[in-house]
Amino acid sequence: MPEPSLPVAAVARRLGVAPSTLRTWDRRYGLGPRGRTTGRHRRYGPEDVARLELMQRALLRGASPAEAAEYALRAHAEPDKLAPQPVAVPDESTLARGLGRAALAMDTPGVHRLLDEAIETDGVIACWDRVVRPVLTAVAGRWAHSGACVEVEHLLNECVLAAMIAATPLLGPARNPRPVLLCCAPEERHSLPLYVLRAALARREVGSQMLGAALPADALAAAVRRSAPAAVVLWAQLPRHGDPAVFERVSGTPQRVRLFGCGPGWATAPLPDQVQRLDALADAVDQIEAVVVGART
Numbered sequence: 001m002p003e004p005s006l007p008v009a010a011v012a013r014r015l016g017v018a019p020s021t022l023r024t025w026d027r028r029y030g031l032g033p034r035g036r037t038t039g040r041h042r043r044y045g046p047e048d049v050a051r052l053e054l055m056q057r058a059l060l061r062g063a064s065p066a067e068a069a070e071y072a073l074r075a076h077a078e079p080d081k082l083a084p085q086p087v088a089v090p091d092e093s094t095l096a097r098g099l100g101r102a103a104l105a106m107d108t109p110g111v112h113r114l115l116d117e118a119i120e121t122d123g124v125i126a127c128w129d130r131v132v133r134p135v136l137t138a139v140a141g142r143w144a145h146s147g148a149c150v151e152v153e154h155l156l157n158e159c160v161l162a163a164m165i166a167a168t169p170l171l172g173p174a175r176n177p178r179p180v181l182l183c184c185a186p187e188e189r190h191s192l193p194l195y196v197l198r199a200a201l202a203r204r205e206v207g208s209q210m211l212g213a214a215l216p217a218d219a220l221a222a223a224v225r226r227s228a229p230a231a232v233v234l235w236a237q238l239p240r241h242g243d244p245a246v247f248e249r250v251s252g253t254p255q256r257v258r259l260f261g262c263g264p265g266w267a268t269a270p271l272p273d274q275v276q277r278l279d280a281l282a283d284a285v286d287q288i289e290a291v292v293v294g295a296r297t
């Protein structure tokens with residue numbers, strides 16, 4: 001009985017790549033269907049598909065196409081020899097490359113795996129700065145130029161959000177007696193950086209309360225009255241959401257509260273004197289910790 005075989009379009013769908021990518025891999029790396037002898041249409045047998053899956057797995061781990069192809073060809077020929085160490089240990093930039101590929105392939109488990117690996121290896125701050133941010137920016141760039149990849153951006157957001165929440169330890173007693181309140185400016189929906197900040201603070205046992213996206217100013221003022229926070233951090237991504245007047249709503253409480261404006265949305269209008277701007281995650285974590293607990297020794 002002849003082996004079952006698949007046309008290029010079906011294999012492309014299965015792997016989440018374009019048919020033209022498969023043709024390129026065939027031409028450049030010899031990863032095409034080996035059994036085809038007659039006819040115009042290529043058909044991939046199970047062995048051919050298995051080699052391509054090895055190639056894709058290596059790509060998702062951050063290997064370059066040439067490295068991944070070499071691995072796929074060798075691992076397929078000598079499975080025992082190569083099984084324990086499939087690809088070179090990825091450095092930061094290859095992790096970012098792998099994340100970009102996994103996101104573009106809409107490979108949710110792959111995205112989660114890479115995010116967890118990056119957090120475990122380098123911590124929350126480095127994962128965000130060196131792995132996630134470059135990929136988010138690249139994906140958003142595609143959207144800005146062609147209107148494409150919105151679904152990829154959303155998938156990546158959700159995975160990053162989940163990874164950051166999972167990386168946020170639940171604190172018993174925090175080191176700071178009064179919490180840090182984290183909130184987006186009214187109408188601002190870009191909340192992701194605040195989840196990263198919360199995870200990084202919690203990993204230093206600094207407790208915070210997350211109010212998330214687009215909280216109306218009245219609700220923010222009520223939260224400040226009820227929680228008596230030591231610090232309030234407001235994120236504005238878009239300049240149209242960065243109205244400094246919102247800070248007036250949270251100052252003038254009986255207890256002294258430190259105010260921080262984070263995100264590019266605050267760059268256009270001058271902030272009130274009592275508000276400190278923070279521009280980078282690592283610095284923000286240090287400064288907030290110093291204010292609510294005391295400087296690290």
Ligand code: B12
Pocket residue numbers: 132133136137140141144153154157187188189190191192193194197237238239262263264278279280281284
């Ligand atoms: C994720 C995302 C979304 C998600 C947000 C989900 C969420 N829960 O956060 C969703 C899908 C909701 C969204 C919606 C929109 N988005 Co949007 N989005 C993004 C994206 C890809 C990442 C945002 C982000 O997290 N930025 C933080 C990091 C990744 O950005 P960065 O520049 O590297 O960070 C710098 C600083 O902010 C700082 N920093 C980074 N992290 C931290 C952390 C701390 C604590 C500190 C202090 C500093 C700091 O360091 C960096 C160097 O300066 C950006 C593209 C981008 N690169 O920013 C677009 C982007 C911000 N979005 C954009 C737009 C236009 C929109 C929408 C208007 C689209 C629409 N038509 O609906 C809406 C607006 C919604 C709203 N009302 O707010 C534009 C804004 C253009 C502009 N300047 O006006 C961008 C830039 C995309 C683009 N290239 O055009 N978006």
